[in-house]
Amino acid sequence: MPLTQKNLLGMRGLSREGILAIFMAADENRRLLDTDHKKKDTLKGKTLLNVFYENSTRTRISFELAGKCLGATVVNMTAPSSSVQKGENLVDTAKNLDAMAADVMVIRHHSSGVPHILSRHLKAAVVNAGDGMHEHPTQALLDMYTILKEKGGFDGLRVAILGDIEHSRVARSNLLGLSTMGARVVIAAPATLLPRDIHKMGCEVTCDMKAAVREADVVMTLRIQHERQNVGLFPSVNEYAQQFGLGSELLSYAKPDALVMHPGPINRGVELMSEVADGVQSVILEQVTNGVAIRMGVLELLCGVR
């Protein structure tokens, strides 16, 4: 089942069939990653450029490993060493990289919409690896794939997403994807971190963390970024932790077998307490391994090798 699109720019517009095609490809690749020989040749002769204008160890490494395990030729470009400093505009830089015979360009940028804009100028397939506060589709796909593997399906599943929704591309992509797959999503955050009109995206919205977590099958917490701290959105990291952090008491409102998820990196003791992060319900490291498998699947589908 091929992906009927050239790029993966977001979960918006990705059909149920497209998502399932990616999950099927991830399945096979996850099995490969669990063996002693994590290498295929399906992308041999394809060129993958990782273009990161924003630092991200785990996402860059995850895509790099995905590409290399598939036999692709992988090259990294990070902003500090780039022509950005020389005053070249973004589209020119991208078109130059494109002209170096790129097949796929994985793009992370601090501004929302950059991968979309660039995709209109490039021959290479574009994968959005996180753009500003907009989307991060492979993160949502790996989250959803992890839920699928643990819960067996999405129908009627109640997924609570807690934390800084306003600034989270992860929340936005998950909300779109989970809705497509038939899960019920409840969003919970301090009022200052809730985007206006978020309820129009088809989810339940609350500022009551307990109400959100109650009867949840999945509880996903989001990273609180320290730089949000002194701009009046919440009083302090400590108070955030007390009122909105996920500890065992708050988790007890969820179903007993609820999954605990986090996109990482975790601020322990802030949005997530260690007893929960390291507890039996946590699938956080499973998310990480699935991330490589999902990205392998996405790359294969975009390159048309499935």
Next chain:
Amino acid sequence: MPLTQKNLLGMRGLSREGILAIFMAADENRRLLDTDHKKKDTLKGKTLLNVFYENSTRTRISFELAGKCLGATVVNMTAPSSSVQKGENLVDTAKNLDAMAADVMVIRHHSSGVPHILSRHLKAAVVNAGDGMHEHPTQALLDMYTILKEKGGFDGLRVAILGDIEHSRVARSNLLGLSTMGARVVIAAPATLLPRDIHKMGCEVTCDMKAAVREADVVMTLRIQHERQNVGLFPSVNEYAQQFGLGSELLSYAKPDALVMHPGPINRGVELMSEVADGVQSVILEQVTNGVAIRMGVLELLCGVR
């Protein structure tokens, strides 16, 4: 037809036969890059070190892709992470890298002559990837190869090179190479950016941009570096653009089918106007793709696999 030299340090001393050997190798590699399977094994088991003391996204990536598409083992070293900081001298660093079983070392350095000096101490073949204001031979080769592909030959061709000649290793290497191949080169720049004695290199020299461009088959503009701005070489970027930038009006003096070239990154609206950069005569992105092919050819020839 092999290259009868161990290193590629500059266009100076590179014979017509050597240049043609590189073009033949590039031809085959360009065809490979145009396919869906951009991978050969001609350099499998060879070790390529990219040693960049000066930032250059596009040149580093171009060499990295060239090496990897040929199956070589490629490792990057950039100055900020290097032993430079620990006070080790340049020759010792290079000899150390050389001793790690390197076959080719691609060296970019902000000081003229560094690749030449290092080559005397190394077993590995050295490729000069740009040294100070001196030479940048693979850039000249990719420029010349692009001209050859578009124009079919060099005999009697009139090539105008416009801009900051004084500080340009690209101009110097092109001037040497184009002269070897029988083209007529005219150099045009503000008087403050013309090297004294440049006419001794066998080219026409003028400060009149229109005279330079008139009847040209190729118009190559050079990047103006912002850091030159406040040292009295020209009044301002705006005035430079007005008087010396290549727009459609200035281009109209050239032959109707003249090629527009630029080594990148472009300062749009300064040395090159967007209507020309993106116009039908522009072969700027073609230069980029040919750059990978040329570097593949150079690496193969220096490794003796042709």
Next chain:
Amino acid sequence: MPLTQKNLLGMRGLSREGILAIFMAADENRRLLDTDHKKKDTLKGKTLLNVFYENSTRTRISFELAGKCLGATVVNMTAPSSSVQKGENLVDTAKNLDAMAADVMVIRHHSSGVPHILSRHLKAAVVNAGDGMHEHPTQALLDMYTILKEKGGFDGLRVAILGDIEHSRVARSNLLGLSTMGARVVIAAPATLLPRDIHKMGCEVTCDMKAAVREADVVMTLRIQHERQNVGLFPSVNEYAQQFGLGSELLSYAKPDALVMHPGPINRGVELMSEVADGVQSVILEQVTNGVAIRMGVLELLCGVR
């Protein structure tokens, strides 16, 4: 002969048999590095992560080349681009990388003990690539392997280690390994750079450089770090050079065929004079090549492919 341990954290605890197994593996790999085809497939399908929290060009490149020449999938992570900046703790970062299907993690960190701590949390094999002032086992192994190749054995060999012993993980690892193999080690340093209780490690200790070098079969000098200069440990770099630097006069006290070694990068004119560094007794560049071979051997043994 396999290595009966999962990790290589230090020379402490590494048996004579373990060391010999590594030397045997290095032998075969050194022969490979001396050919024109420096590539095997023994680690194909294995994933190697180079995790460097401290800059080190040569060690990182040496491990990267070792892994790539064995066909492994190699990915680098360096601290400045890491999640460290985002406040993630060290163990979480490592567990995340581990979860990306890593087989081996090569870890360099400025704090002593970090690889040991991390190894307790990881599925991947851990190689200590230098931790604070503690150990640097692959450096000691490559030093010892170089001695073995030049001298044929260790029994009764007198090895003088000169310089900043106090801060040197290289000295500590060599002392442990050389003692295991039956060499006699003499440590010589200014009194301020000698660790208290160093004699308990089974070596001769002196502040008299000539006494140390006398009748030595091997003279190993250590790098003096400039940052030690103004904290009262020695008067100045110049005086250090005069009193403790290895020049031809001091070397004349050693056996005529004594080897001169240095782990690099060298401060020429400080701990080592150029006439000795570049003299016939110097095996410094041989150490570098052997370093790649040793690391290839260690990686193969830890991955169980021998």
